Amino acid sequence: MGYPVVQGASYILAHAPDLVQYGSKPRREIPKDPELLEKIQSSLRDFTAAKDYPPHQVFLGNREPEELWEMEQPWYENALQNSPRKGKWGEIFPEEEFYGWLKIADQFDLIHYTKEATEKIRAALSDHSLVEPEDLESLGEGDSEDQIKNFISQGALELYLKGDLIGCIRDGHDEDKNLTADILLENLSVKTTGFLAVKSLLENIDQKEEDIAFVINCGEEGVGDRYQRGAGNLAKAIAEMGGLENSTGADVKAFCNAPMHASVIAASLIDSGVFDHIVLVGGASMAKLGMKMQGHLENDMPIMEDVLAGTAVLFSKDDQVNPQIRLDTIGKHDVKMASSQQAILSALVDKPLQNNGLTIFDVDKYSSELHNPEITVPAGSGNVPHNNYRLIGSFAVKHGLLDVDELDEFEKKYGMPGFSPTQGHIASALPFLGFARERILKGEMTRTLFLGKGSLFLAKMTKTSDGMSFILEENSNSTQ
Amino acid sequence: MEDQGLIKKTVDEHGTEDLMVVLGTPDAESAGIFAETVTIGDPAFSGPLAGVQLGLPVYHVLEPEVKEAADPQVFEDEVSLMEISLDVEAISKEVRRFREKIKQE
Known part of the structure; x- marks a missing residue:
């Protein structure tokens, strides 16, 4: 039996233009500028766009x-035509369906929709392949408009669809700052998108739900109450909603690096024989909706951060088919290391490759932070994957294996353009996992480094950075 | 944005006389935005330095002036890779533009 394998990965999006105003940045800026909300609303994309x-x-x-790389930019002005909402890895959900989920x-009667909105949502959801009859029942009948207005007058947060008020979400506690309506909306958004990613994963792979023993949530939101802020367990909540009845789970936190930690932990639990099948899940980051909107508004662009995202991956014991996680080449950024980009990449790329007798060129693709540059560049945050690829290539220059003039070529061959929404942990390397698994299975690639x-400094507890890497490689015991 | 607040706080506490800003941004465009922010003011008019003309001397860590002043071993270990991968000339040109702008004023 060899190292654990990746059986599949899913990626979903939920279009949420009416929730952009509740992203952290818009929520802070709207009160300062009376015209901003209108500017945001007039710069939102519709579902087709x-x-x-x-x-x-x-x-x-x-x-x-x-x-x-071949498509004309800006991509938002050169959209594809009549694209399917479903893809190989998952689908994009319209906002009214997302509201339904x-x-x-x-489970705590926090969300209330009007009767009219409830019927609309029920109709939108009724034919969806993931919906069960009891799901439609749990939507209830809805509340009267007066009742919704009453909840709002008592402090509930309004919920809109295409600009129209359709309901609200209430606080979860009278005094607890950790259970206010806006925080619970964020947390329920994580649970919902995590669930949709898990269901999309299970729909696309040949593994029974009852075989999953453990779920690890690597999303950035910490759920909890006043006595244990951030200490809750979204993994188990998502496992329950996803019908993974033989599973338990736990959350792993490390900001955007959590998916890497969670992947290594999942593979290690399988390698040690504790569990055979583990689902990694990461739900959306609602706080990041509209995060870089100022750069977009200044450049007369649509608000690009209008989608919530979710991802799920199934790690399993070696099946002698699927690509394996090389647990002997894990890269990690240690406490003693400097926090410069150079020091981090040296720990994650250069050292683990060298320690295992590999060169930079023995990896077919590097999957780093895959933030879509069309979102980040106008806000002054640079082209993150482009910068990472040039830095990785620079190690080869330093080792005398590459000429500095060949860095562009290196990026084209060993890198890729960023294509992930800027949903924090979601953009962190895993968006390429589905492609990597497929290309390795087809024999087009041998290995990818994630x-x-x-x-970490964001939490004001340490000034050190963090980083981790792993290699996904063709199955050494493959019988195919 | 948080950095803008920190810079403003430092200026409020210590004045601008002995203060210099060293940038580590990865391209000319972002270097220009930050250089403008600490000299003329936040071009996005959204942070604590919106409309605040600090006129601070600003350099990028890869500019020759900084490299010459730095410990060669630290420079080698922490930023030499950046020197290979980034367009140092374009970044320097952009940052110098704002340095010269404040000199003229």
């Missing part, structure tokens, strides 16, 4: 990442 947006079609698996995820980084 979000669906046909080329990076989203790559995220869902309908296009290869490298195809973006959000209500289904709510690397993530985390900005």
